[in-house]
Amino acid sequence: MRILVAFGTRPEIIKLGPVCKALQNAGAELDVFWSGQHIELAAGLLDFFGITVTHNGTNIVDEQGLAGKFGRMTEQVEKILRANSYDWIIVQGDTATAAAAATAGFMGRVPVAHVEAGLRTGDLYSPFPEEFNRRLIGQATTLHFPPTHEARSNLIREGVPAKDIVMVGNTVVDALLYARAKIGTNYTPIDADVAALPTDKKLVLATMHRRENIGSPMRNVLRALRTLANDGDKVIALPVHLNPEVRADVMKYLGDAPNVHLLAPLQYPDFVYLLDHAWTVVTDSGGVQEEAPTFGLQILITRESTERPEVVKAGFGKLVGSNYDAIVKGVRQLTAGDERQLLDAPNPFGRGDAAERIVARIMHRKLHNNHAHAA
Incomplete structure (x- = not known):
């Protein structure tokens, strides 16, 4: 199975790092598009998660307006999709990169998997433009991976079929546990x-x-x-x-x-x-x-x-x-008192196995939807 993962910001690398690792462990042929929205903020992250970029975006950050950046990213992802035969394109969250890549995937009839799907504030302008991006990505998505019950309910209310929704938790928990173990207790x-x-x-x-x-x-x-x-x-x-x-x-x-x-x-x-x-x-x-x-x-x-x-x-x-x-x-x-006021409760966003669950579903999903099949 050949898969394109698209991202361009620091949070996307963190949240898709565990997914990339799980895809590699599952034997998928993995390509990565990096738009470079956060070039400085991404320092060291790609190496930390062992991610190899195969396609770099060009002249995207030079574009002044949000619409211009979106257009360039969409065009560049479209060219990559046309030149290769992908079974899936995976995007995460609500960035311009994610929205552009999902749009290119939909237009190219490549199934889109959306990690961290279903988040909503109900206000199209808050946060701006992320709330708009989320809704746009949702329309282009074939397989939605909401992190929580609430996010899943948002998708159901918007008419997404239950069979296309898999609640998995948030991959940021996977990344945190990986990082915490990697840096250890004597970290400098x-x-x-x-x-x-x-x-x-x-x-x-x-x-x-x-x-x-x-x-x-x-x-x-x-x-x-x-x-x-x-x-x-x-x-x-x-x-x-x-x-x-x-x-x-x-x-x-x-x-x-x-x-x-x-x-x-x-x-x-x-x-x-x-x-x-x-x-x-x-x-x-x-x-x-x-x-x-x-x-x-x-x-x-x-x-x-x-x-x-x-x-x-x-x-x-x-x-x-x-x-x-x-x-x-x-x-x-x-900060009152002499001890940190930590809560002994589970993280509502997951237990650290979201990436494995996402990849297991993607690798075994058989598409029967005429509106979403590999190009």
């Missing part, structure tokens, strides 16, 4: 700044990058982090996103703040290390919402809504938006 961080973080203070990990939060919402979060750093018992670790607007505000509000460590974008093993030592996380990231429960972490989500409501229902996450007072109060509550 790759980044010297991460290794130099003080160990006599309570570590608060913060991440921010959402396009819809840039501006006033993000500045409120940064003000809250500055206040928390001034408490004296905490250290704020913030990997600064490469977006120039994000960087400008971070430097303005936190550049000279005591007890704040502004880090370069983290290599994945360093990120796992920090999660393993954090007291809490302040984040607008979807991926962190899935990752934190594996470590028992309670986190504050700086968004107005989440397509991962399971993290809130399970008690691992609290939606605080950009509310200054809620962020300050929440972090202070979670």
Whole structure:
């Protein structure tokens, strides 16, 4: 069986890394298209998961507009599909790469498998453009792999036949367990700044990058982090996103703040290390919402809504938006006392076998749908 996996961002590598490994172990002939959306953020990740890129996107990041990037990616994936005979194309999540590749697959009548299917906020503009991408991918998909019951229910409500849906958990849990085992207990961080973080203070990990939060919402979060750093018992670790607007505000509000460590974008093993030592996380990231429960972490989500409501229902996450007072109060509550307030509960996003289940289903699926067959 010949399969094309398409991705272009750091989270996609992390979440599709276990799938690529499982495909190789199952004897599939694996090709990989890399669009290069996150070139700097992908440092070391491909090697970490043992992924070999066979097709590189060209001149995609040079395109200024979202529609232009989408068009170039769709065209380039289409050419790859035409030149080869694939049984499946696999995409993950809600990126422009995933949406473009799924569109090219559908147009080329190559069955699309969607990893992390069925996530919805109900608001087409939040997050933007990810919610639109998810719905578009859903229309092009032959086999949907939702991570949770809620995601599966979303697909059923949208009319997807139950036979085309397989709930498997989230592959990010597979990746985390793989990384945790690989780095071991005596890990020395790759980044010297991460290794130099003080160990006599309570570590608060913060991440921010959402396009819809840039501006006033993000500045409120940064003000809250500055206040928390001034408490004296905490250290704020913030990997600064490469977006120039994000960087400008971070430097303005936190550049000279005591007890704040502004880090370069983290290599994945360093990120796992920090999660393993954090007291809490302040984040607008979807991926962190899935990752934190594996470590028992309670986190504050700086968004107005989440397509991962399971993290809130399970008690691992609290939606605080950009509310200054809620962020300050929440972090202070979670850093009170002398011990980390970890929850002893299972991760609602899976147990670490999602990739194996995905590959087992793909490798044995016999397509009888005239609207979705290999080119």
